[in-house]
Amino acid sequence: MSNDISRVMWFEDLRRSDVPTVGGKNASLGELISALAPHGIQVPPGFALTAAAYREYLDVNHLRPVIASLLDDLAAGKRTLAEAGQAIRRAILDGNWPAATAQAVAQAYAELNRRSGRPEVDVAVRSSATAEDLPDASFAGQQETFLNVRGERAVLDASRRCYASLFTDRAISYRQAKGFDHMKVALSVGVQRMVRSxxxxxxxxxxxxxxxxxxxxxxxxxxxxxxxxxxxxxxxxxxxxxxxxxxxxxxxxxxxxxxxxxxxxxxxxxxxxxxxxxxxxxxxxxxxxxxxxxxxxxxxxxxxxxxxxxxxxxxxxxxxxxxxxxxxxxxxARPETVQSRREAGSTKLYRIKKAGRTLATGVSVGDAVATGQVCIIESPREMAKFVDGAILVTQSTDPDWVPVMRRASAIVTNEGGRTSHAAIVSRELGLPAIVGTGNATEVLHDEQQVTVSCAQGREGFIYEGLAEYDVEDVDFTQLPATRTKVMLNLANPAAAFRWWRVPADGIGLARMEFVVSNLIKIHPMALVRYDTLADAQAKAAIAALTAGYESKTEYFVDRLARGLGRIAALQYPHPVVVRMSDFKTNEYAHLIGGAAFEPKEENPMLGFRGASRYYSPRYREGFALECQAIARLRNQLGFTNVIVMIPFCRSAREADRVLAVMAENGLVRGQAGLEVYVMCEIPSNVILAHAFAQRFDGFSIGSNDLTQLTLGVDRDSAELSDLFDEQDDAVKWMIRNVITEAHKSGADVGLCGQAPSDHPEFAEFLVECGIDSMSVSPDSFIAVKRRVARAEAAHQPGATPPAL
CATH class of the missing domain: 3.30.470.20 (ATP-grasp fold, B domain)
Structure with missing residues (x-):
């Protein structure tokens, strides 16, 4: 190996085993080019100044004793972190390049020009520490990167500044926290042709x-x-x-x-x-x-x-x-260093019990909750005024902020997304953070008591005051197996992924109307009839929300398909039962543009809802958009595990009409494996269970509505609350009989409701009846799974249910 090659190496000659020679970033680039270029992955060409060149630079300029002395002063408290870091960086920047290194860089840059066909190719000059990007530690972003660097001299100047950045305040403090020896970490520099992004x-x-x-x-x-x-x-x-x-x-x-x-x-x-x-x-x-x-x-x-x-x-x-x-x-490319190290079988669940008013929202980072006092900092230069344990609130962060971020209990920024610096560092520190709030520095003030909640999905909430919340340690690996499927009730796509560790048997109820009200926000008929919509304010809101879409209706279909896809992905390939929209007319009217398309009803609970809407001229075109979204979800996105469920279907004749409208819109029962279920929530669904079983593949018992209509009790009436009982003998008769009749016809039966979660004896009753599945809220899953296992142990499958 020649003397020059020890100082400069081309990316294509590097492998990931070369971290000690060229650092993690450069070794990874070499690995990508050598191993994955044959698979079509493109990586811009370039070369690396080796760690040996860095060490030679320190030795030629007699910098090792200078750096060691300054670090000793820092350890002894004779200098502050800022003073020691600044002095080390200045000493490195004042050094001179060894002639052999300068010549090697000049030759390599000239060759890169030749390969690129340009006289002075624009390059990125990136730091690559020999201890960075390891599976259990990430130095990403701690050292400097310089973009659009042109010319041999500029490359050498940028490389020197990369060397100095090995001793920024945040890099020094990070190595101290991780236990890395400052003098054993070396720096390589990557010089890579710029992509004109x-x-x-x-x-x-x-x-x-x-x-x-x-x-x-x-x-x-x-x-x-x-x-x-x-x-x-x-x-x-x-x-x-x-x-x-x-x-x-x-x-x-x-x-x-x-x-x-x-x-x-x-x-x-x-x-x-x-x-x-x-x-x-x-x-x-x-x-x-x-x-x-x-x-x-x-x-x-x-x-x-x-x-x-x-x-x-x-x-x-x-x-x-x-x-x-x-x-x-x-x-x-580097290993992800936070989530991939978490224990897959266990997790902490945070639940907000009681909170004050919402002060700001943004993108949540993590899934924890923190309470404390606000401390607004505008610049890392102000970090001395930060109170340890406070909630850091600022415009945005960069690597200079790391020392103060370590002292915070939570982080809130106006700018940034889930992959911003604030988000990445917060994850590594294990801190809840809310980024991209837009206005946190304006609506919050110093010493204000607030709660930062990342426990409610992708949207994070900052609440006024100190909220009440629970924390539960959960180990999913200790749960028993059951014959009866225990599934999840989910509605919110934004929160779906937080339940991926739950060993459920699928999703028994995904409520479409939640996706419509939260992701879409617009009444589907207002999109179909946008051109004739009289409400100017609604038209303006719709125009803003649908900007960038080729049509107003495409906005609905696209967002609904993807929102449901996020839920379907959670349990793929297990079954995911999506209930078509089940808004009441008063709820539909509250969607943007909805008031013009909804009748006013005295009793919306028993009015124009569910199946009756789907074939009605009032809503048929809106239902067609729902069907198109399901077709896209299954056929284009690929989630053939999705089962469609029809709510509030009052008669067999109505079932036939709905199935016909679905078929007109590309959803044919049995075609491409499509199954269609019906909600069992009306006494007629039980009385005519055999007829419904000929038209549907399964039943899902909606115990709230079935109890309401069986007992004639308004489930929302405070005066009648004592009479609303899902364990009433009449309700249990209904449930037992629909299970029996459905099974005679080969149809599955599940129950989606809170009763198995609230009442252990009700879960036992369902097992005795031979129900196929129960679908419960994620936070009830563990308790219900255990109850079902105990019930199955006590009552062998196939046993005759006791008489009521």
């Missing part, structure tokens, strides 16, 4: 859900311009989620999440001044447009899966799309 887009990609650890999704964040804006959290990016198990089928597009970020500015090449990059405002059209189309999202996700498979662990990657050529590139 300043004219395209860039971002980050994880092969695991960064909040819950759900390992079956790829998470992509994207923004216009250079990717540093996403990494640093200075922009609200687009967010895409892709379901990995269905990616192998090229005919499917399993994108279960697409959220358009504000993307109010972008980082591009500087056109004037001394800096090499600059932030500029994005155009209005860029803000409402997605950075990546479906084909690009899927291609990038498949790359992510290949990289994950090669490394054998969840990965954290940076990608870039060249705006001049349209080509996609992976520019960094």
């Amino acid at each position: 300043d004219r395209g887009g860039a971002g980050v990609m994880f092969t695991i859900d960064t909040e819950t650890g759900f390992d079956k999704v790829v998470l992509i964040n994207a923004a216009w311009g250079l990717g540093e804006s996403v990494v640093q959290g200075t922009v609200e990016p687009d967010e895409y989620e892709v379901f990995k198990p269905l990616l192998a089928d090229e005919a499917l597009a399993p994108i279960i999440g697409k959220r358009c970020g504000a993307k109010e500015h972008k980082l591009i090449y500087a056109t004037s001044g001394q800096g090499t990059t600059q932030y500029v405002a994005t155009a209005k059209a860029e803000r409402v447009a997605l950075v990546l189309d479906d084909a690009q999202i899927l291609a990038l996700s498949r790359w992510g899966c290949l990289i994950e498979a090669h490394y054998g662990r969840p990965m954290d990657m940076e990608w870039a799309r060249d705006g001049e050529t349209g080509e996609m590139f992976i520019v960094q």
Whole structure:
């Protein structure tokens, strides 16, 4: 090996075993090029200054004793962290390059120019520490990166600044916390041809859900311009989620999440001044447009899966799309270091019991709850005023903030997304955080008592005062097996992934109306009849929400399909029963534009709801959109585990009409394995169980409505609350008989309701009756699973239920 090669090595000559030589970042780039380029993954070319070159730089400039002395002063308390760090960095920056290293860099840069066909190719100069990006520690973002660097001299200057960044305050404090010897960590520098993402887009990609650890999704964040804006959290990016198990089928597009970020500015090449990059405002059209189309999202996700498979662990990657050529590139890849280390079989569950008013909301990071006093800090220079254990509130964070972030109980930022610096560091520190609030520094004030809740899904809430909450340690590995399926009731796509560790047998009830009211917010008929809508305020709100969609109805179909897809992904390939919309007329009227399409009823509970709407001229076109969303969910996204359920179906004749309308809209029972269930919530469903069983594949008992209509008791009436009893003999007769009749016809029967959770004896009764499944809220799952196991042990399957 020649003398020059020990100082400079090309990426294609590196492997991931070369971390001691070129650091984690450069070793990983070499691994990608050598092992995955044959699979079509593109990585921009470049070279690395080795750790040996760094050590030689220290020795030639006699820096080792200087650095050691300053670190000893820091340990002895003679200097502050800021003083020691600044002195070390200044000493490194004042050093001179060894002639052999300068010559090696010049030759390598000239060769990169030749390969690129440019006289002075623009490069990224990135730090790559020899201890970084290990499976149990991440030094990502702690050392400097310089973009759009041109010319041999500029490359050497940027490389020297990379060396100095090994001793930033946050890097020193991180190594102290992790127990790394400062003098044993060396720095390599990567010089990589720039991707012209300043004219395209860039971002980050994880092969695991960064909040819950759900390992079956790829998470992509994207923004216009250079990717540093996403990494640093200075922009609200687009967010895409892709379901990995269905990616192998090229005919499917399993994108279960697409959220358009504000993307109010972008980082591009500087056109004037001394800096090499600059932030500029994005155009209005860029803000409402997605950075990546479906084909690009899927291609990038498949790359992510290949990289994950090669490394054998969840990965954290940076990608870039060249705006001049349209080509996609992976520019960094490292192991994900937070969720992948969590114990899969156990978890902590946080539940808010009582909270004050909501002060701000944003993107939740983690799933914990923290209470405390607000401390607003505008700059890391103000960290001396931070109170240990307070809730840090600021505009955004970057690596300079790490020392103060370590002292916080929770973190709140105005800017950033789930892959911003604040989010990544909060996860590693195990702190709840809410990012991208937009206005937290304005609506909160110092010493204010607040609660930061990340326990309610993807949206995080900041509540006034100190909320009451529970924390439960759960070990799912100790649960018994049962013959009776115990499934989940879910409605909120945003919170679905937090339950991925629950060993359920599927989802027995996914309520479509929750997705409509929370993700879509618009009455479907207001989208169908948008052009004739008289309500100007509603039209303006609809126009804003549907911006970027090719049509108003496509907004409904797309968001509904993906929202339900997020729920279906949780339990794939187990069955997921999606109940078609079951709003009452007064609830529909509260959707945007809904008042114009809903009659006023004295008793909406027994009025125009459920099946009766689906074939009615008042709503038939709206139901067609629901059917189109289900068809897309099954056929294009690939979730054939989805079963459709029809609510409040009053008669066999009505069932026939609904099934016919479904067939007109591409949902034919039995075709492509489609099963259709019916809610059993009306006495006629029990009385004519045989007739319903000829039309449907299964029954799901809605015990609340069935109790209400069997006993003639308004379930919401305080005056009659003592009479509303799901364990009344009449109700139990109904349940027992529908199970018996359904089984005679070969139909499955489940129950979705709270009764098995609240009453152990009711769960035992259902087991005795031979019910096929129970579907309960996630927080009740463990208790019900145990009750069912005890009941099955006491009553062998097939035993005759006792007489009532």
